[in-house]
Amino acid sequence: MGDGELGSAGHTAIDSSNVGFKLLKKCGWKEGTGLGASEQGMLEPIPTFVKKNKRGIGADKTKKKVEVLKDLDAKMQNNHDMQSKKKNKQVSKRIRKMQEEEERMKEKEFERAFFREFWPDNV
Structure with missing residues (x-):
């Protein structure tokens, strides 16, 4: 998976210009591998969305x-x-x-x- 490609869940991978990407690289992470000691973690970042209501996170719709x-x-x-x-x-x-x-x-x-x-x- 390269920069900007879609992952298996339909999310885009982080770009190499991303600050988080740079920090992970500095700590020894290799692109395309999962996080964690056994590299078993997620490959793509958690999807985000804009929250427009005043309810708490996780509250019923x-x-x-x-x-x-x-x-x-x-x-x-x-x-x-x-x-x-x-x-x-x-x-x-x-x-x-x-x-x-x-x-x-x-x-x-x-x-x-x-x-x-x-x-x-x-x-």
Whole structure:
């Protein structure tokens, strides 16, 4: 196989002016042989293509609209559940704080009444 010829998979071999070709040659690679200790590796480079979407590499091409809508609905429901739990937690926290404050006020009032009873001149 020479420069620019088609390989067995229909891909073109790398050109001798290619930087990768030059680096491989410098490391002891011989043209037409595979990479690896036993020269069993690939003969042609991996084919490339321009990726125009914002999905990750290896992601499914497209999802069906129904699946997308189901996913969206599930996420919205989950978000709503989380918000309602958060609100309930906030409300119960406020109630607990109010009860604690009320207990403290009762204790202070008890102390004042106790001191008034025994030391009316000081209070």
